[in-house]
Amino acid sequence: MTMKSKSNKDLIEDIEYGLDLRYISKKEQESEAVSLLEARLERIKNLSKDQIIRAKLMQLKLQMEAYVKEPMYDDQNHFSDFLKVYVDTIYSSRSKFAQDINITPIRLSQVINNHRDPKEEFIMKLMIHSEKVYKNVCDFQKRTWYQVYFHEKVCDTMANQEKWRGRLEKEVKLSEALV
Structure with a gap:
């Protein structure tokens, strides 16, 4: 053959x-x-519920790390998408997660559904919560949630230049020429 x-x-x-x-x-x-x-x-x-949760959390971590390494100039809401997966993987209801990080379920819903940006305190609580969750799963960098959030903001700004650049360019002048 x-x-x-x-x-x-x-x-x-x-x-x-x-x-x-x-x-x-x-x-x-x-x-x-x-x-x-x-x-x-x-x-x-044949996997236990805990094994499935651990696998999903590891997969989420890897997806988040890959996202912050790549310049994805789109206007998707990666932070809220990752947050949804995180919360829905660990909790049977989102209100329990909200209670655990001491915010209202309404505030959580607004962040998840992109009606509000997360406040810095929200991201800090999420960071602490993630440290505790990932402690027995795998190495999870404290800064990951911040990196995802700010990477999304940079990518969104770059992807939407046609919406803001023309208007702002008219306001920016160069009064002294540089050589």
Whole structure:
């Protein structure tokens, strides 16, 4: 049996889906992918609630760290999206989280739904809460919530220059020429 040469794209796709590179036909690969998915689902069924929460928290941490490393110039609300996942992973109701960090459920709802920016005190409480939650999960940097929040603000400002730049540019002058 001779193996045909695969392109880099095909190899990357195989690695991405965890497929055995010995298979030549697409049918064999699809069959292997189905088997792998079934095995993963079976393993997930046997995980405890705590294991699932730990995995979700680790995934959230990695997503947040990846977000602050990349210049994503969009106007999505990453801070509130990450906050939703964080709260919904740990708590059965958002009001319990609000109670635990001593804010009103209304204030939490306003931050999560982007009706209000979080106050500095809110982010500080979130930082302390996260330290306690992640203590037995994995290493979580204290500054992560701040980094996500301010990274979003910078990216949002850059993504929306067409909305503010023209108006403000008219107000900015250079009275002395620089060489």
